[in-house]
Amino acid sequence: MTPYCELGREELLELKKELTQKYEDAKGKGLKLDMSRGKPSTDQLDMTMPMMDIFSSHCDMKDDQGVDTRNYGCLEGIYSARKLLGDMLGVDPEHVIVFGTASLNVMYDSISRAYTHGIMGSTPWCRLEKVKFLCPAPGYDRHFSITEHFGIEMINIPMTMEGPDMDLVEEYVKDPAVKGIWCVPMYTNPMGITYSEEVCRRMADLSPAAEDFRVYWDNAYCVHHLYEDKQDTLPEILGMCKANGKEDMVLEFASTSKISFAGAGISCLAASKANLDWVKKSMTIQIISHDKINQLRHVRYFKNLDGIKEQMRKHANIMRPKFELVLETLERELGGLGIGTWTKPLGGYFISFDSMEGCAKAIYNKCKEAGVTLTTVGATYPYKKDPHDTNIRIAPSYPTLEELKITAELFTLCVKLASVEKLLETK
Ligand code: PMP
Numbered sequence: 001m002t003p004y005c006e007l008g009r010e011e012l013l014e015l016k017k018e019l020t021q022k023y024e025d026a027k028g029k030g031l032k033l034d035m036s037r038g039k040p041s042t043d044q045l046d047m048t049m050p051m052m053d054i055f056s057s058h059c060d061m062k063d064d065q066g067v068d069t070r071n072y073g074c075l076e077g078i079y080s081a082r083k084l085l086g087d088m089l090g091v092d093p094e095h096v097i098v099f100g101t102a103s104l105n106v107m108y109d110s111i112s113r114a115y116t117h118g119i120m121g122s123t124p125w126c127r128l129e130k131v132k133f134l135c136p137a138p139g140y141d142r143h144f145s146i147t148e149h150f151g152i153e154m155i156n157i158p159m160t161m162e163g164p165d166m167d168l169v170e171e172y173v174k175d176p177a178v179k180g181i182w183c184v185p186m187y188t189n190p191m192g193i194t195y196s197e198e199v200c201r202r203m204a205d206l207s208p209a210a211e212d213f214r215v216y217w218d219n220a221y222c223v224h225h226l227y228e229d230k231q232d233t234l235p236e237i238l239g240m241c242k243a244n245g246k247e248d249m250v251l252e253f254a255s256t257s258k259i260s261f262a263g264a265g266i267s268c269l270a271a272s273k274a275n276l277d278w279v280k281k282s283m284t285i286q287i288i289s290h291d292k293i294n295q296l297r298h299v300r301y302f303k304n305l306d307g308i309k310e311q312m313r314k315h316a317n318i319m320r321p322k323f324e325l326v327l328e329t330l331e332r333e334l335g336g337l338g339i340g341t342w343t344k345p346l347g348g349y350f351i352s353f354d355s356m357e358g359c360a361k362a363i364y365n366k367c368k369e370a371g372v373t374l375t376t377v378g379a380t381y382p383y384k385k386d387p388h389d390t391n392i393r394i395a396p397s398y399p400t401l402e403e404l405k406i407t408a409e410l411f412t413l414c415v416k417l418a419s420v421e422k423l424l425e426t427k
Pocket of ligand 1: 038101102103104105140184189218220254256257262263267
């Protein structure tokens with residue numbers, strides 16, 4: 001394979017002609033495929049349908065502590081659900097509150113609460129001149145949307161293969177206006193990498209100037225391995241913070257959205273007692289109790305952490321061939337051409353692709369014109385602005401294998417064409 005940058009103008013023009021012909025043929029097929037969001041596939045959702053048979057009209061709806069899940073009460077969630085999610089995160093159930101069907105609104109509420117009422121007695125952010133947040137990027141677009149929604153200034157923190165650039169993080173937290181950092185520590189969205197032990201150790205030992213600085217640790221993919229024999233591991237952050245006398249510094253979020261049903265699972269916040277007490281103060285105003293029937297359904301279905309792991313093995317059997325197909329296509333079509341790099345995750349929902357500088361938008365547009373929708377380019381950065389126009393999030397979960405084959409091939413074709421056009425601008 002000759003890297004594209006070594007080709008002369010004539011060769012590039014010839015290549016462009018050939019690729020354009022292929023692209024026009026692909027466009028003629030009238031495709032309509034969506035690879036934009038990390039949604040579980042229908043197969044995965046079907047797999048969990050037996051959960052619907054857990055209850056019948058003559059079922060005992062009390063949990064093992066005698067709580068009638070049909071009635072009000074038990075604000076922090078039934079104990080067995082707190083234990084189930086606590087075990088998943090490696091956290092004591094006493095440090096877990098179980099919320100409703102998804103975690104993003106628990107995160108939103110955490111920011112909203114800090115904004116209107118302040119964290120544990122600190123000045124509410126709405127009264128401050130400036131509030132800033134550290135945003136490791138590429139990252140999860142919906143995190144950035146929350147902070148943008150509250151007018152919080154977002155600061156890009158470059159991601160390395162080990163996690164966020166911690167030298168920068170340690171420097172920025174000296175500014176008292178910096179109130180938090182968004183983290184997806186395991187099988188990150190979109191890179192699929194896991195923070196290293198060293199990054200976690202430094203994160204748990206930050207010395208922020210702001211007393212209300214928190215690490216927003218969104219552990220959405222903590223059990224989402226693709227392989228049995230190759231798995232990333234993540235240190236338990238609450239314990240690490242506690243060992244440093246900084247247990248109030250982290251708020252950890254998770255849900256079963258990609259374990260049971262997306263947006264219809266159970267979610268949780270794991271944190272220090274002091275943080276949980278602060279959260280409960282406003283929770284008592286917000287809600288009388290969450291859906292404990294759904295909590296009990298999850299507990300009876302999964303039983304324990306082994307039940308969750310078993311379920312994740314089944315998810316992996318569906319997800320793994322999709323990841324492998326995309327990765328094989330990228331390697332076969334783009335390997336050695338010097339026009340893109342990509343991550344090779346061992347878990348999670350995404351592959352992160354980086355094109356040559358200034359090409360991502362063009363690739364997105366070409367795919368769109370040919371009927372394939374990708375995640376909006378730029379969305380993986382604060383303010384939807386990718387400074388180098390390189391990053392594209394590939395979400396292989398939702399399409400079928402047949403659809404994915406067509407999509408991945410079209411994607412690589414668009415990468416080649418956009419790269420050739422870019423190179424021709426300067427040759
Ligand atoms: N966090 C991350 C990192 C995610 O990728 C997602 C789903 N795409 C969520 C949170 C959303 O989770 P939930 O459905 O629990 O709100």
